[in-house]
Amino acid sequence: MFVEDGSTLVPSAIVSYLDRYIVGQDKAKRAVAIALRNRFRRRMLDPELAKEVAPKNILMVGPTGVGKTEIARRLAELVNAPFVKVEATKFTEVGYVGRDVESMVRDLVETAIQMVKKRMLEDVQTPAMERARDRVVDFLVPGKKTRSGGMPTFMSVIKGMSGEDDSQEEEQETPEEDRMRQSTRSKLLDLLAQGKLDDREVEIEIQESPQMGIPIMGGAGMDEMGINLGEMLGGLMPKKKKRKTMKVKDALRVLQNEEAEKLIDVEAATRMGMEKAQEEGIIFVDEIDKIVSKGSGGGGHDVSRDGVQRDLLPVVEGCTVQTKHGQVSTDHVLFIAAGAFHQSKPSDLVPELQGRFPIRVELEALDKAQLARILTEPKHSLIEQYEALLKTEEVYLVFEDEGVREIASLAERMNLEMENIGARRLHTMVEQLLEDISFEAPERKGETFTVDGSFVKDRLEPLVKDSDVRRYLL
Incomplete structure (x- = not known):
């Protein structure tokens, strides 16, 4: 239902869409519809002015099970926006620090990049299938005959490690042999396209990229960041290959995925994903009432709770977060916070954080x-x-x-x-x-x-x- 220019996403249409999944809660629906429409309006502004227009973050107050999370999730689904849901309490779990608050922004970036990659992969499925069929036929039809190139030299061994091999030379085919081989390939390609070879077994060769990740522990801002030796060394490390026997229809699926990965531009997907996260991202912070200090005299968990609130401040207001893909700004990420506030009230949040959520809506208990x-x-x-x-x-x-x-x-x-x-x-x-x-x-x-x-x-x-x-x- 995502519309590229956003022109049809008028607030009334957004509310109508949410009505299909959530009963009642009209105030909350109107608030998120306006917030979403303001994003479209901001895109129409002069770039200099657009930079200054910050999203109006929303605080939803209401008992559990009345639709707070569902409203935010369906909203993100409507516009195909990157969406991350986090529990505020997870940032208080370990001692006084808990999980790094900025990790939710890194999660948002990863979600956005995967969304872009998925869309790119969908766009290349047709050419990827053609390549996959060619590869299956290569395994079904014997290739050109080869003859040994004699004793392997040092350079030939090095080339072999990088996937090249000049120790085998192709024998010259007669025109008749070449014509017969091409005719056989053409017939097999037709049969593959018609699905007549789906249940036949074939032995294929697939690549396995080496994944040797070394996690980095500790350090502010380093949460869930690591070094991937496979990425660092790139083509220096030979790709591991293994042969598997499977039905043709399964082989086509595996090889299609492999070929699709080769056809997409990963760097472009990363760049577009980071931009999507910054401009369209929605972060839903649930149970924000659980990090409210109860004013019990300053000790125990209250130190942690106030600390988490103050850590949230710069992220919600707008700051630059370091991710493994580069720096990401949260200036235009929409934050939606929610809490039941049974034992506290929104005014118990630290004043600075209250100001970061200018729009407040109360959700009604369900009758x-x-x-x-x-x-x-x-x-x-x-x-x-x-x-x-x-x-x-x-x-x-x-x-x-x-x-x-x-x-x-x-x-x-x-x-x-x-x-x-x-x-x-x-x-x-x-x-x-x-x-x-x-x-x-x-x-x-x-x-x-x-x-x-x-x-x-x-x-x-x-x-x-x-x-x-x-x-x-x-």
Whole structure:
């Protein structure tokens, strides 16, 4: 659904797209739609002015399971933007330092480069398949006869290490032999294209690049960076080859991937990926409320939490991060933070970090009406998934409106009486509801089960009423 010029991505269209997957939360959808549209608007500005326009980062406040992560993920999917989700708590896990905060930017760069490489690989699949067929035919049809060049010399051994070999010389073919060989190749290529040789076995030779990575431990900014000897030495190290026997259709797939890798410009992919990360990247920082200092007198974890907040400041505001591909600026990366803020509030964040998230939206807790809609309305909804799963066993489920409302009502009751986990409660409820049917499905082919109000009550109400059982099951 990505549109290159962004002209069709008006805020109302973005909200409509999000409505297909997320129920309610209109304020949050409007906020992210405006943020996304502002990116398109910035591209239309004069470059000097565009440099000064910073993204308006968003802070989402709301209980778990109401759609915070899903909104950010679907937004990135809509515009084909690099997207990384990190838990703020992972930066406090080890002593007072935790994981290097800048690592999330390096993760974003890697994601962007892989996205660009994937698109490039898709563009060269046709020529790569042609090359793969040629290589398969080379293995199927004996090549030109060779004769030995005598005793190998020192230089010939060196050439052999780099993939060259002049110790074998081709014998001259007669015109008739050459014509027959070319005719055979042409016929085999036609048969390959028609798929008539797919099940025939062939022995092929594939290359294995040496991967000798030495990780570098410790040091600020060096998180997850390492030295790859294969990359450093380049062509000096001979590429390892191995022969494998497989069916022609599998050989074509393997060789097509190998040839596609050769056809793409890796340096260009890296350069484009870094630019994509800087201009279009979205970083979702979840559980930001867990790094709020509780003001318990300055000690223990609070030192770590305040430290993480201050480490986040320059990254969110805009700084240059060193990656193994080069320097990357975070000036125009969109940051979306989220937290439940049950035991704290956004104003408990350090003032500098509060200022880095100028747009704040509150997501509502889900009531039974919204929970019922979540079961049925979104694309590939939970009920649709279960119906499709059991249909593979020729078991058919029919969910009646009364049954859906009853599931939602019980889920709301559980969220009120126990921990509120939002829509995630529905997964637990439906799994318990259909446990017997799922277990017995292979033996009950052809049967149809109607999930109505009484069906739901019979199976779930005993669990909901038993406070000891529901603590573990629901």
